[in-house]
Amino acid sequence: MKSAVKIINAIAAVALSAAQAHAEVVERRVDADARGEVEVVNVAGSVRISGWERAEVHVSGNLDNGVERLDMLRDGNRILIKVVLPSDRGNAAKANLDIQIPRDSKLTTNTVSADQAILDVRGAQRLQSVSGDIDTEAWDGEFRAKSVSGDISVQGQTSKDKLSVGQVRVNTVSGDITIDNLGNELELRTVSGDMNVSARNLSRANIKTTNGDLHLTTSMQRDASIEAEAINGEINFDFDGTIDASFDIETFNGKIDNCFGPKSKQIHEHGPGTQLRFKEGEGHAQVRVKTLNGDVGLCK
Amino acid sequence: MSNNTGKLDRALSSLPRDIEPSRDLWPSIRANLDRTPETTRRPALGTTTKLAAGFVLLVASCATTYWITRASMQSATATFATTDGNAVIAEYLRSRAELDRLFAERIAALPPKTRAKLESNLADLRRAENEIVAGLTRNPSDPLLHELLMSTYQSEAQLLADVSEIFAVDLPRKKS
Numbered sequence: 507m508k509s510a511v512k513i514i515n516a517i518a519a520v521a522l523s524a525a526q527a528h529a530e531v532v533e534r535r536v537d538a539d540a541r542g543e544v545e546v547v548n549v550a551g552s553v554r555i556s557g558w559e560r561a562e563v564h565v566s567g568n569l570d571n572g573v574e575r576l577d578m579l580r581d582g583n584r585i586l587i588k589v590v591l592p593s594d595r596g597n598a599a600k601a602n603l604d605i606q607i608p609r610d611s612k613l614t615t616n617t618v619s620a621d622q623a624i625l626d627v628r629g630a631q632r633l634q635s636v637s638g639d640i641d642t643e644a645w646d647g648e649f650r651a652k653s654v655s656g657d658i659s660v661q662g663q664t665s666k667d668k669l670s671v672g673q674v675r676v677n678t679v680s681g682d683i684t685i686d687n688l689g690n691e692l693e694l695r696t697v698s699g700d701m702n703v704s705a706r707n708l709s710r711a712n713i714k715t716t717n718g719d720l721h722l723t724t725s726m727q728r729d730a731s732i733e734a735e736a737i738n739g740e741i742n743f744d745f746d747g748t749i750d751a752s753f754d755i756e757t758f759n760g761k762i763d764n765c766f767g768p769k770s771k772q773i774h775e776h777g778p779g780t781q782l783r784f785k786e787g788e789g790h791a792q793v794r795v796k797t798l799n800g801d802v803g804l805c806k
Numbered sequence: 807m808s809n810n811t812g813k814l815d816r817a818l819s820s821l822p823r824d825i826e827p828s829r830d831l832w833p834s835i836r837a838n839l840d841r842t843p844e845t846t847r848r849p850a851l852g853t854t855t856k857l858a859a860g861f862v863l864l865v866a867s868c869a870t871t872y873w874i875t876r877a878s879m880q881s882a883t884a885t886f887a888t889t890d891g892n893a894v895i896a897e898y899l900r901s902r903a904e905l906d907r908l909f910a911e912r913i914a915a916l917p918p919k920t921r922a923k924l925e926s927n928l929a930d931l932r933r934a935e936n937e938i939v940a941g942l943t944r945n946p947s948d949p950l951l952h953e954l955l956m957s958t959y960q961s962e963a964q965l966l967a968d969v970s971e972i973f974a975v976d977l978p979r980k981k982s
Contacts, residue, residue, distance in 0.1 A: 619917065637920045652968065655923045679965060680923045697927040697965065716961060717930055735957060737934040756950050758941065778941075779950065798938060798954050 529568040534578045538563045541629065542583035544607045545614040549591055551600030553617060557609035557626035563587070564606045572599025612647070615640075621656075633658075639681075644688060649674045653681045657699070662687035662706075682718075689724075708732060715739040719800075726751060730791040736800040743793070745806045750787030753804065756780070757797040765805035895959055905966050912969050924969065931962045 538544070540561045546553055551570075563585050569576060577588040589601040598618065607613065612629040615622055618636040630647035633640050635656045642651070643663045649672075651658050658676055662685075676683050677695040682702070685692070689706040698717040705711070705724040713720055713734040720734060725747035734741050740760075755762055755770070762770040762782050773779035795802050909928070913921045938955045945951060 619920075636916065652971075654969075655920050677964075677968065679927045679968070695961070695964070697961065698930060714957065714961065716927075716934055716958065735954070737938075737954065737958060758948070758950055758954075778945070779948065796950060796953060798934070798941075798951075 529570055530573070531566075531568050532576050533564075533566045534576070535562060535564050536578055536580050536585060537561060538580070538585055538608050538611070539583035540608045541610045541612075542585065542608065543612045543614065544605075545584065545586045545588075545616070546603070546605060547586070547588040547616045548601050548603060548620045549589060549618045550598040551589075551602045551620045553603050553605065553615065553620050553622045555605045555607060555613065555615070555622070555624045555627060557611070557628060558606045559609060560606070561608055562606075563608070565603055567601060567603040569601045570599035573601050576601065576603075644674065646672065648672055649676075649688075651675075652677045654679045655681050657682045657684070659684040660686070660688060662689070694720075715741075726791045728790050731794075732792070733794045735795070736797040738798065739800045740803070741795055741797060741800055742803040743795075743805065745804075748787065749791075749806060750789065751791035751793050752785050752789035753783065753793045753795075755782040755793075755795045755802050755804070757795075757800070757802055759799045760797045760801045763801065763803045765803075895956075898959060898963065909966055909969060924965075928962070928965060931958060931965065934958050935962070 538561055544555075544563060546555065563578075565576070565578060565587055567576075569589065572591065574590045574592050577586065577590055579586045579588075585607075587603070587605065589603070591599060600620075607627065609626060610629045611627060612631075613624070613627050614632045614634075615624075616634045617638045619638050620635070621638040622633060622635060622640045622642070624631070624633070624640075624642035626643065628645035628647065631642065631644065631649050631651070633642065633651040635653040637655045638653070639656045640651055640653060640658045642659070643661045645663050649660070651660065656678070658678060658681055660674070660676065664687075673691045673693070674685070674688055675693045676685070678699045679696070680698045681696070682699045683694060683696060685694075685701075685703040685705065687704060687706060690709050692703070692705060692708065692711040692713065694701055694703070694711075694713045694715075696715050696718045699715075700718045701713070701715065701720045701722075703713075703720070703722045703724070705722065707727050708724045709727045709730050711722070711724075711730075711732045711734070713722070713732075715735070716737045717739050718736075719740045719742070720736065721742045721744075722732075722734070723744040723746065724732075725745065726732065726749070728750060730751070732743075734743075749766075753766075755764075756773075757780050758778050760780070762780055764770065764782060764784075766784065766786055768782065768784040770780045770782035773781050793804075913924055916924070935955065935958050938951050938958060942948065942951050942955065
């Protein structure tokens with residue numbers, strides 16, 4: 507048995523070194539605008555992007571032998587980095603790219619199965635993937651991320667005394683969404699991904715899920731508006747800080763669990779539908795939750 | 807109710823028909839357009855995207871109208887909103903076979919696992935729609951069900967539009 511394992515390991519090692527031997531190593535550099543735009547397109551493999559202080563874009567990495575070429579084109583203040591594959595090839599050859607861009611660049615990415623890891627890029631981000639995961643940090647710029655089955659993880663990086671990132675929009679089909687330390691405005695959509703969100707000082711949130719669960723931990727601005735909707739997913743809120751909000755919770759078949767005290771009531775004497783309306787403090791902020799079958803939990 | 811309608815009519819008629827900007831905005835818009843060169847040639851919007859995106863907007867607008875009017879006028883407007891929403895939904899359902907065909911065509915180049923996930927999530931949305939419709943047959947005037955149905959159709963249209971948009975990356979085509 508042990509010798510069989512050794513043989514398999516040896517074959518794997520030979521296959522790996524053969525594959526590496528076929529990989530083309532690339533390195534490119536181009537001057538860039540400190541606040542320009544960078545777009546990265548890669549079908550498979552990986553993309554690591556980090557912000558730096560230089561007004562320059564640097565790309566290094568390796569391309570499988572199935573990759574046709576790596577394009578790096580500059581047009582005004584925009585730079586396109588694109589892994590080009592032969593159009594007639596059925597399987598997606600991989601490219602692993604390590605990219606440095608000016609820290610305040612506006613970044614756009616587009617990948618299929620390639621994972622994206624992004625660090626210290628402080629301009630607006632517009633990220634898209636089919637099945638690759640996206641792991642990034644968000645600063646003060648506008649933030650958009652979209653994926654089909656890849657998970658999206660966003661870490662807010664603003665300082666404690668400052669309101670967090672502006673507008674954040676994240677959309678997945680089945681990928682999970684993890685958001686930490688972001689605030690102000692959130693728009694989140696998923697069909698079956700689970701959402702775990704920790705926000706500070708939310709002013710507006712609009713969250714929709716079909717089957718995925720939502721767990722939101724947040725504090726709210728005085729006139730905040732938080733809306734969440736689910737079909738089968740569970741919605742759970744944990745509120746931090748002083749709560750001064752009106753709550754309007756309604757579910758067709760789900761249950762409502764409320765740590766604030768007031769109990770939910772049946773909408774119709776005979777038939778489905780449960781509603782919970784109450785005020786905490788003076789009721790300045792608005793929290794509105796609707797579900798079909800999903801349970802709702804409110805706590806502080 | 808009629809008192810509310812009167813108030814709303816008076817408030818609407820008091821709104822100005824148009825608002826002049828405080829200064830001429832065109833020169834700065836023009837300058838911005840000139841400063842934005844196209845580095846990458848974006849694929850033209852496909853039929854699926856246009857169709858599905860159109861429905862996303864229509865359904866969103868209906869849902870918004872419904873929500874606003876529901877908040878101020880309660881049940882009497884539900885009939886209006888439902889009729890309005892039904893027209894959008896009927897139009898959407900008429901086009902759905904074509905959207906499905908384009909969707910299947912679009913996802914054919916994806917890895918089988920991703921394709922299966924997309925198909926299963928689309929099926930989840932349709933199961934949810936069927937469940938809500940079944941609920942509505944038993945509780946036809948339930949405003950929550952109307953709202954959730956509209957929203958679920960919007961999610962479905964959004965999914966179809968997203969699949970089209972995500973093809974901005976040139977996927978390798980399988981050899982025939």
